Amino acid sequence: MGDRSTTMRHKAYQLRQTLITLVLNIRDALVSGGPLVIIAVALIVAAYWWLKPNPPSEVTLATGPAQSAYAGFGDQYRSALGSNKIKVNLEASEGSFNNLQLLREGKADLAFVQGGTASLTDEDLESLTSLGALFLEPVWLFYRTDAAQRLNKRPQLTSMTQLAGWRVNVGTAGSGVPTLFNQLLEANHLSPKQLTLSQLTETPATVDFLAGKLDAMVFVSAPESLMVQMLLQTPGVQLMDFPQNEAYGRKFKFLTPVTLPRGIVDLAANVPPRNVHLLASTTSLLARDDTHPAIKQLFAQASQNIHSNAGWFNRARDFPNTKSSELPVAQEGVRAINEPSPWQQRYLPFWLANLVERMWLVLGVLLAFMLPLSRIVPPLYQFRVRSRVFKWYGRLRAVEHEMEQPDSDRAGIRAELEELSRKVEKITVPLSYADELYALRSHIHWVLQKLNMQTQAAPAQASQGPASAAETPNAPAA
Incomplete structure (x- = not known):
């Protein structure tokens, strides 16, 4: 019993000494390395405050009129970024020109903008950046067959010079279409005064057009637009063919000659019955230069899934691209479009991957600075x-x-x-x-x-x- 009691006392003494030693060692380690840790934490906090690696939780995207292709794409972007806890507020607008104004005024962070919508100023080049070209938007000039027969004594239009004396709706000023249409008229030596022009929105203009109050209507929209698909299949309505589309494309750098293939709308009904030569403007996703880099990155990555499918005027993966944008493409757009996804985004949650990507350089510099001090x-x-x-x-x-x-x-x-x-x-x-x-x-x-x-x-x-x-x-x- 005596030996056992002695052994227990020895063990109790050893345990007490071990605990005391552990506490003292921790205290000495904290006192010795504490200042270094405080310096490191202070530098990391300062770098975090300066870089602001976490993006804002809300962002505003300027889209377009209700039921337009822009509005539909806006819903898809909102859903894509919602999965990363980013709320996308959709700002409805009259169209591309209006979107550009919202960007300039800081009322939107990102927006869909057609090429040729307006002349870009030096201030735009400094304050705005592109995240890549997204899709082609043809110039759709629909006209009534009976109007062509009545005004031109023939059922089809073959040149814009034949529009003299027509009642044409060119869309609202905010859509940018009036500016574009005036440039096309000028190229054909026509004055806007030679036509009766109106600037109704799409829905009222379509009602008047189908009622015979308008002879033609012009708008620029992606083929996904329900209005486009409806008019392409409406009896008595024709889509103007631009046989000189190659010449237009050479004359205006923001226009691309495209062809609407025969039967692309409805193969069984053979709509359209022949190939139609069209002009198309390239639409890009523009962002304010002060928009958080992580937000730009998320939108550029989402565009890969939303706009990479084959369409009426492009093959799969033709869009998004960095070659067709009027503005320089931001680095976030270049990386998202032309490079594979960063490894950290494949294995880490977005917030952590973004933190690592934004802070890794700072952490590397900090490590190089702290290693000598740690000695x-x-x-x-x-x-x-x-x-x-x-x-x-x-x-x-x-x-x-x-x-x-x-x-x-x-x-x-x-x-x-x-x-x-x-x-x-x-x-x-x-x-x-x-x-x-x-x-x-x-x-x-x-x-x-x-x-x-x-x-x-x-x-x-x-x-x-x-x-x-x-x-x-x-x-x-x-």
Whole structure:
């Protein structure tokens, strides 16, 4: 029972010493490396504040009129970014020109804008950027067959010069179509005054057109537009063919000659009954230059899924591209369109992948800066641990020096040495530094033995007389 009790006491003592050592080691490690950690955290916080890696939770996208192709694409972008906890507010507008104005005024962060909508200013080049060309939007000029027969004595239009005297709706000023149509008229030596032009929105204009109050209507829209598909299949309505579309494409850099293939609308009904030559404007996704880079990246990546399918005027993966945009394409758009997805986005949640991507350079610089500084931590830790032992050597040396004085108080010195021994007994250090602790204890014991020897030798020296005392300088005076 006695052996078992002794063993348990030893284990309890060892456990207590281990816990004390652990706590002291943690304290020394914190004190030694704490300043370095504080500096690192402060630099990371400063970099985070400066870079603002997390994007805003809401963003505004300018689209277009209700039920337009722009509105439909806006819904798809809202759904795509919603999966990453980004709320997309859709700003309805009259069209492309209106969208450009919203961007300029800061009322929208991103917008769909057709090429040739308006002349881009130097300020636009500085404040706006493109995320890539998304799709082609043909110039749809629908006319009534009976109007062509009545006004031109033939059922079909073959040139824009034949529009003189026609009632034509060119859409609202905010759509940008009036500006584009006036350029086409000027190229054909026609004045807008030679036509009766109206600027109704699509739905009222279509009602008047089908009722015979308008002879023709012009709008620019993606083929996904329900209005386009309806008019292409309406009896008595024809789509104007532009046989000179190649010449238009050379004359206007923002126009692309395209062909609407025969039967693309309805193969069974053979709609249209022949290939139709058209002009198309390239629509890009523009963003304000101060829009958060992560938002630009998300929109550019979403465009890959939304606009990469084959269409009436393009093959699969022709869009999005970085070749057809009037404005320079942002780096986020270039990477999303022409490069594979970053590895971190394939394996990490968006917020974490974005944080890593935005902060990795800062973390690299911080690591290069902190590594040399971290070399002072081990010596500083070692110094703190050893100082628990070495700080007592100064007191021990002072006691020994006092002990050598002729008039020293040996009783007081003995009490001081015993007090010093008791305090040293309570010192705890890691096992790797235990030799220094035991060396200190040995030195205290050695000084105490030396004091005992001097105390025993003192009576003998006193009995030998003054001469002997004079021969022993370190001995106290009789």
